[in-house]
Amino acid sequence: MTPKGKGFADMGQALHGMKPVELPFLTRLMGYEPDGDIPDAPSLDDKEILARLIAAVASRSINPDDLAAALLQRFGSLAATIRASLPDMEEATGGNSLLQVYFLLAHEAGIRLQRARLMRNNVLADKDQLYAYLRAMLAQELVEQVRVLFLDAHRCLLADEMQGRGTVDHTPVYPREVVRRALELKAVGLILVHNHPSGDPSPSQEDIAMTHRIAQAASLMGITVLDHVIVGGSRLVSLKEEGLF
């Protein structure tokens, strides 16, 4: 029988009976690795990335490949693993707080990398990079939040800030606060963003109405709402492209 409270598949089962592996610890101890051994990271799949992350930070009593496989089995992806809630992570790693810290760090580093890439260009010129950033930021979030990207006249990103955090399917957002912050930052363009934790990015009537209210308030101050993007899991919908405002 599966452990109490875990009827679904055999989540975490693979964590038990793990074998110690000697090699990473020994090479670390000797402080030596052949030069050619440093990998080209971009071609790695989730399991390899996770295993390497574990190998770099965890103690030798953990087999990186086994743990990576167990974590992916349980959470579904690398992104979901490193964004899992602390209680879930604690359970899945057997209470290994060092691993939890480095998952959180990797997640944050990933977001900052994507944001830095976004900031190199005109935000609207590179839609793929915008969407990559928004996915990294929001695809795994379980609670709805509204964010605003504030842009200058060159459409460069000035700031990305959370303007509201709601519950699983609703978030309040106030046009007055959005516009106030835009004026503070001297932003002239806005991109509204929010996530649907259900994974379905289809806009609701309220989403569309909210866009209109903010656009109307902003336009009085000479600020343009350039788009409203909804992130549902890794799928995105642009209200601009859909012609919804």
Added chain:
Amino acid sequence: MDGPFAGEKAGTPCEKAAGAADGPAFASTGPKGHRQRMRQRVLKRGADSLADYEILEMLLFPGVPRRDTKPQAKALINHFGSLAAVLEAPAESLKKQGVGPLSTRLLTLMPAVADSMAKPEEQVRVVLGSWDALLQYCDVHYARLPAGQMRVLFLDSRNQLLADEQVPDEAETSASRPAASKAQTAKAMEEALRSAVAFLLQRALAVNASAVITIRLTPVTLEPDRQMAADTPFVQMLLKEAPLFSVDVHDHLVLKKGEWRSFRLVGQEW
């Protein structure tokens, strides 16, 4: 006096509940204590409050056993221009700047993490949006579970399955207990139901569910209709409490080897 205020040093119960440390506030002021505090900070407040150099400083910990890594972190950011530039630097350039092999491995892994977080790939979740899907799910997953227990399926607003768990035994333990008096039994029943409903809703909040379906696996000795009648007080209490937490109760099912009853279809309360 032996009470919560006896020993000042031990801290009040409230301080303890708030996570005040048992030992001295600064167990060690050396680099080891610093690392420990940084890790605690990340666990407590998340990593988004860290400055860029602090992220890098911490990523250098595993490869640099004892030394303070802050100067190296700041030097690297100065050399390459930004945290992102350090993380995207080729292994060769990092090595030239004195970054060790393990640290190089960890730093150069970050672009791969970033790419993976951004990739457009659908996570596969079970969707239980129809009777067929639901009954089929039960067939597959509950066939070998011991009869008698109650399960709960936690769903999001698109009826995707978030978790499937056992509800701790509520009514039958208290019902089968020899009765002291009628009033006492009724009170104990009520308490048991309350705690089962509270447990279920607590889990619903924890997994961010917007709806639940409860399912009773009927023991062979009981008729499905009798079982439904026995479960009714539980379901009614759940129906009363769940709306306060914005949790929809889709249905309560009673299953018995191919037979099933639905509270919704029997339907007084809906």
